Amino acid sequence: MNTHAKAERAEEAGVSPARLTHLERLEAESIHIMREVVAEAEKPVMLYSVGKDSAVMLHLARMAFHPSPPPFPLLHVDTTWKFRAMYELRDRAAREAGMELLVYKNPEAIEKGINPFDHGPLHTDMWKTEGLKQALSLYGFDAAFGGARRDEEKSRAKERVFSFRSANHRWDPKSQRPELWKLYNARKAKGESMRVFPISNWTELDIWQYIHLEGIEIVPLYFSAPRPTVIRDGLILMVDDERFPLEGEEPVMRSIRFRTLGCYPLTGAVESEAATLPEVIQEMLLTTTSERQGRAIDHDQAASMEKKKQEGYF
Amino acid sequence: MASEPIYQTDDLIAEDIDAYLVQHQHKSLLRFITCGSVDDGKSTLIGRLLYDSKMIFEDQLALLESDSKRMGTQGQEIDFALLVDGLAAEREQGITIDVAYRFFATEKRKFIVADTPGHEQYTRNMVTGASTADLAVILIDARKGVLTQTRRHSYLAHLIGIRNLVLAINKMDLVDCDKGVFDSILADYRVFAASIGIEDFTAIPISGLRGDNITTRSDAMPWYEGPALLDHLETVEIDADRRARDAFRIPVQWVNRPNLDFRGFSGTIASGTIAPGDPVRVLPSGKTSRVGKIVTMRGELDQAVAGQSVTICLTDEIDCSRGDVISAADSPPEVADQFEATIVWMTDEPMLPGRPYWLKLGAATVSATITDEKYQVDVNTMEHIAAKTLALNGIAVCNIALDRALPFTAYDDNPDLGGFILVDRLSNATVGAGMIHFALRRSQNIHWQAIDISREAHARQKSQKAAVLWFTGLSGSGKSTIANLVEKKLHVLGRHSYLLDGDNVRHGLNKDLGFTDADRVENIRRVGEVARLMTDAGLIVLTAFISPFRAERQMVRRMISEGEFIEVFVDTPLDVAEARDGKGLYKKARAGELKNFTGIDSPYERPENAEIIVNTVEISAEEAAEQIVEMLIGRG
Numbered sequence: 001m002n003t004h005a006k007a008e009r010a011e012e013a014g015v016s017p018a019r020l021t022h023l024e025r026l027e028a029e030s031i032h033i034m035r036e037v038v039a040e041a042e043k044p045v046m047l048y049s050v051g052k053d054s055a056v057m058l059h060l061a062r063m064a065f066h067p068s069p070p071p072f073p074l075l076h077v078d079t080t081w082k083f084r085a086m087y088e089l090r091d092r093a094a095r096e097a098g099m100e101l102l103v104y105k106n107p108e109a110i111e112k113g114i115n116p117f118d119h120g121p122l123h124t125d126m127w128k129t130e131g132l133k134q135a136l137s138l139y140g141f142d143a144a145f146g147g148a149r150r151d152e153e154k155s156r157a158k159e160r161v162f163s164f165r166s167a168n169h170r171w172d173p174k175s176q177r178p179e180l181w182k183l184y185n186a187r188k189a190k191g192e193s194m195r196v197f198p199i200s201n202w203t204e205l206d207i208w209q210y211i212h213l214e215g216i217e218i219v220p221l222y223f224s225a226p227r228p229t230v231i232r233d234g235l236i237l238m239v240d241d242e243r244f245p246l247e248g249e250e251p252v253m254r255s256i257r258f259r260t261l262g263c264y265p266l267t268g269a270v271e272s273e274a275a276t277l278p279e280v281i282q283e284m285l286l287t288t289t290s291e292r293q294g295r296a297i298d299h300d301q302a303a304s305m306e307k308k309k310q311e312g313y314f
Numbered sequence: 315m316a317s318e319p320i321y322q323t324d325d326l327i328a329e330d331i332d333a334y335l336v337q338h339q340h341k342s343l344l345r346f347i348t349c350g351s352v353d354d355g356k357s358t359l360i361g362r363l364l365y366d367s368k369m370i371f372e373d374q375l376a377l378l379e380s381d382s383k384r385m386g387t388q389g390q391e392i393d394f395a396l397l398v399d400g401l402a403a404e405r406e407q408g409i410t411i412d413v414a415y416r417f418f419a420t421e422k423r424k425f426i427v428a429d430t431p432g433h434e435q436y437t438r439n440m441v442t443g444a445s446t447a448d449l450a451v452i453l454i455d456a457r458k459g460v461l462t463q464t465r466r467h468s469y470l471a472h473l474i475g476i477r478n479l480v481l482a483i484n485k486m487d488l489v490d491c492d493k494g495v496f497d498s499i500l501a502d503y504r505v506f507a508a509s510i511g512i513e514d515f516t517a518i519p520i521s522g523l524r525g526d527n528i529t530t531r532s533d534a535m536p537w538y539e540g541p542a543l544l545d546h547l548e549t550v551e552i553d554a555d556r557r558a559r560d561a562f563r564i565p566v567q568w569v570n571r572p573n574l575d576f577r578g579f580s581g582t583i584a585s586g587t588i589a590p591g592d593p594v595r596v597l598p599s600g601k602t603s604r605v606g607k608i609v610t611m612r613g614e615l616d617q618a619v620a621g622q623s624v625t626i627c628l629t630d631e632i633d634c635s636r637g638d639v640i641s642a643a644d645s646p647p648e649v650a651d652q653f654e655a656t657i658v659w660m661t662d663e664p665m666l667p668g669r670p671y672w673l674k675l676g677a678a679t680v681s682a683t684i685t686d687e688k689y690q691v692d693v694n695t696m697e698h699i700a701a702k703t704l705a706l707n708g709i710a711v712c713n714i715a716l717d718r719a720l721p722f723t724a725y726d727d728n729p730d731l732g733g734f735i736l737v738d739r740l741s742n743a744t745v746g747a748g749m750i751h752f753a754l755r756r757s758q759n760i761h762w763q764a765i766d767i768s769r770e771a772h773a774r775q776k777s778q779k780a781a782v783l784w785f786t787g788l789s790g791s792g793k794s795t796i797a798n799l800v801e802k803k804l805h806v807l808g809r810h811s812y813l814l815d816g817d818n819v820r821h822g823l824n825k826d827l828g829f830t831d832a833d834r835v836e837n838i839r840r841v842g843e844v845a846r847l848m849t850d851a852g853l854i855v856l857t858a859f860i861s862p863f864r865a866e867r868q869m870v871r872r873m874i875s876e877g878e879f880i881e882v883f884v885d886t887p888l889d890v891a892e893a894r895d896g897k898g899l900y901k902k903a904r905a906g907e908l909k910n911f912t913g914i915d916s917p918y919e920r921p922e923n924a925e926i927i928v929n930t931v932e933i934s935a936e937e938a939a940e941q942i943v944e945m946l947i948g949r950g
């Protein structure tokens with residue numbers, strides 16, 4: 001059958017090629033990016049933070065390499081302060097994907113007992129920024145997938161899909177490469193590495209919609225439920241375990257959920273009744289504060305993301 | 315100007331979220347680029363699109379309102395440009411922003427906007443942003459009409475193959491929404507567009523600031539009968555979909571082999587459709603087979619189309635690996651190793667014909683050199699200019715030669731198999747982008763003639779192993795002296811050799827070349843080719859050339875058979891070489907009478923992995939020659 005006849009056949013069958021949806025195009029792009037990395041990098045790894053973006057990224061990785069398991073391990077740079085529900089899903093998700101799970105905790109942060117209550121920004125620096133660099137160096141990974149998206153905030157709008165880092169993990173704005181068509185230049189010198197963002201072009205709504213369509217399991221904290229909370233500095237914080245130092249406060253049960261997940265003492269909840277995915281999506285579309293507002297980390301300083309990126313944090 | 319936020323909150327979201335999700339799920343995706351400077355109201359337009367499609371959250375809006383008042387650019391009104399102009403500070407920090415991407419959606423479509431700020435880097439940035447765009451919006455200030463930059467933007471959009479062009483004639487409110495102004499700009503543009511081969515475009519009179527003809531047709535311009543900008547963006551046919559009707563091609567990205575029973579070829583379909591049972595051909599080998607199954611995690615597919623990322627299993631065990639292309643058996647792509655292409659240069663260091671670069675096309679990476687630069691194009695006037703190199707943001711039509719043949723299509727037919735990037739072999743930076751026009755005839759017609767007497771037979775007859783002793787070092791370092799001594803010793807030992815000397819070659823073979831970087835590269839390329847022929851004849855070849863660039867020495871190393879290239883670095887410090895100055899050249903160079911003199915005003919890149927390093931300060935030329943010959947005897 002010649003090609004034109006085939007296209008006609010396609011259109012008759014109602015699966016006209018003209019109807020690749022935006023999610024299908026995004027999915028194909030992400031898969032393409034992941035395969036490029038696996039074909040060109042020596043030792044890739046996927047950074048897995050157990051959030052909804054990580055969940056989608058992991059799902060896409062399974063799609064990209066099926067029937068093989070994704071040919072790289074998952075790396076969780078742990079701060080020891082994540083929500084308990086995140087640790088539970090993390091271990092199960094890795095097992096179901098048939099992937100090795102590496103958990104790294106910065107030994108220096110463990111020794112010094114770094115925590116979000118006493119150490120402020122140092123908590124993120126030591127556990128996440130330093131921890132990530134240490135883990136990548138320790139295992140010798142030369143490519144690390146991350147789940148950042150360009151719609152998250154202004155400074156990410158211009159981020160490349162392949163982001164190059166020097167041997168000491170610094171992001172040098174001058175050494176970033178133009179990205180044309182589907183052609184990604186993954187060549188690098190020894191010691192250099194790259195961070196790769198396969199879901200760069202997804203928006204928050206795309207992520208939710210895809211989770212909904214594909215039935216991807218996410219941490220239950222994204223759905224509303226009565227949970228013990230205190231209010232500090234305008235953020236609703238969940239008292240997730242006994243390490244939360246109460247300053248004479250009595251935790252109050254509130255119906256809350258989280259729009260973004262990080263360390264529980266740093267992640268603000270929203271009061272909500274949205275207990276199902278469609279309800280969560282509906283609430284997201286109707287409410288009008290942007291996603292990252294719930295993260296204390298971004299309020300540190302104005303140009304915070306730019307600075308953190310240069311230092312090696314995502 | 316509306317003072318109330320015009321959130322287009324979809325009622326469906328509140329009333330029936332499930333129905334909304336189904337609707338959203340079936341939206342298509344249009345990627346477009348906006349071309350124009352800040353003065354044309356580009357940022358205002360993008361900000362307006364984000365705002366009107368409810369992509370601005372309350373916290374961002376609050377910030378926007380306070381910023382607008384603080385800046386006072388629009389009085390007490392909202393300045394939409396501030397939404398996307400968050401890049402000023404970064405510009406001050408010297409951060410290069412080539413493209414920023416924005417996202418919004420309407421009821422019918424989702425959009426990704428590539429926004430390319432900056433004037434100086436405009437060509438590079440716009441080409442990058444346009445390479446993934448289905449459509450370009452070219453902004454014109456109604457007060458100014460068709461300007462040089464309008465021509466440049468249109469030329470670049472056309473060059474990169476964007477077929478959907480929108481001419482947005484902006485700031486109509488400042489010309490009283492006058493039809494005469496619109497018509498006259500349209501007439502001007504039509505003449506220009508035709509002159510560069512743009513066949514079709516859509517012109518829309520708008521006001522980004524006031525929102526006229528952006529989401530809905532404006533009452534202020536009743537004479538305009540076409541669609542509002544957003545209507546047009548929502549309904550225009552997407553290029554990627556068009557490609558589904560072409561012949562099937564998929565570049566193989568990765569071979570999926572979880573176990574001995576499964577071998578699948580993964581990639582993103584560049585064009586056409588495919589179904590199990592379809593006959594296919596693997597390029598460049600030309601072997602044929604049939605599609606067994608199309609595998610995805612969701613299950614096997616009855617059919618897959620252009621744009622999808624899939625894994626294909628064939629019914630036969632045939633060779634196929636990353637970089638190959640699987641195509642419809644009855645209409646395979648051409649395979650060639652020489653092309654004519656348009657090249658856009660994207661880095662400070664100029665492009666040099668003859669210098670080898672990595673070329674990435676589809677999933678294949680090969681070594682490539684520009685063999686001939688036909689002409690450069692002035693992006694402001696579209697004039698053709700003769701040139702030998704290509705600087706940052708330059709555009710040129712060139713011939714390009716690869717070290718092996720690749721399947722390809724003309725860029726106009728399919729960017730996935732006709733667009734390539736060039737990568738510097740040392741810095742690994744992406745230095746250029748190219749679009750293939752066609753294969754050169756000689757590439758299709760010249761084949762290797764099989765020769766009965768092999769290169770091994772030639773060498774055996776001379777009882778020796780062929781080799782190239784490549785002497786490199788500064789002028790006056792002692793390359794020629796040592797090479798001469800080595801050859802004398804080899805001659806005494808009864809070996810067959812030939813000395814290619816830099817000065818001598820420039821009297822004949824290379825007398826048309828000067829000393830610019832481009833000519834130096836070509837000089838070395840030719841010497842490398844001659845040396846290769848001589849090693850084929852079984853000779854021990856000695857060359858004495860400054861050969862200052864690492865990239866060219868590596869190029870020759872790759873031309874010569876494995877193990878036969880011996881780099882001899884004659885390591886003489888500049889002050890020592892300059893003190894010797896046997897030919898009086900340093901004196902001339904210091905006096906400014908000799909341009910591009912290595913070590914003075916042209917760089918020498920020291921070898922990193924030379925097989926032999928000779929230090930002429932510590933040992934004499936005679937001793938150095940002795941050591942080299944001993945080493946040669948050692949390897950047979």
